Amino acid sequence: MVYSFWTVIQAGGHGWEHGPYLSPFYSPLLKFGWWPFSSAFLVAWIPLAFRGTCYYYRKAYFRAFFWDPPACAVSEPQLRKNYNGERAFPWILNNLHRFFLYLAVIILAILWIDAVNAFHYTNGLYIGVGSVLMLANVILLTSYTFSCHALRHLIGGSVDCFSCARAGRPRHGLWRLATLINPYHGAFAWASLVSVAVVDIYIRFVSSGALGSCFGAHAGC
Ligand code: FES
16 A cells, blocks of 8 residues: 555656556546646555455454454454444445445456557557566456455355346356355455556656667657
């Protein structure tokens, strides 16, 4: 979260983009005259809220940062006497996870368009390090999103009998697929977290000229 905040401030209103590449923090690149801050602020809160309310990350940050609990069979610190679970502000906001999921799926579709566009430059096929990184990143993000516990529940969690439910057969197929990748959700969470940062750093270096890559449309080429 700290890195995200820092990078969206760094690029200002234009975003990290270079040739066919666009940093995932800035996608979709929204440019409004009335918005004085970084355009990423209009978008980046969605994946941040999605990750911040993720069941896996909740387990990780509650244990690591809030010591809730610090370890198995270790009692919680005394200052947590008034803890109300996720029934009071701010933790009640974690119940919005499924809604952040819907928004995150829209952002994911846009990132797929960006990844495909990264293989297309000046009316021809283009393959660069950035294209491959963007593709790998969106595959990891898709794995993270589609292994989500809330999505698995949405597909089949409320169904007692697939053969009796509407569209039961395709739902059962999707539910089995989600069940297959769901145990790896934590691994996808970390891998996609790293890949987003790696893509952003790479495009930042390329757009600043530090890596020597030069596209025709870029000033100075
Ligand atoms: S549970 Fe982790 S993204 Fe939904």
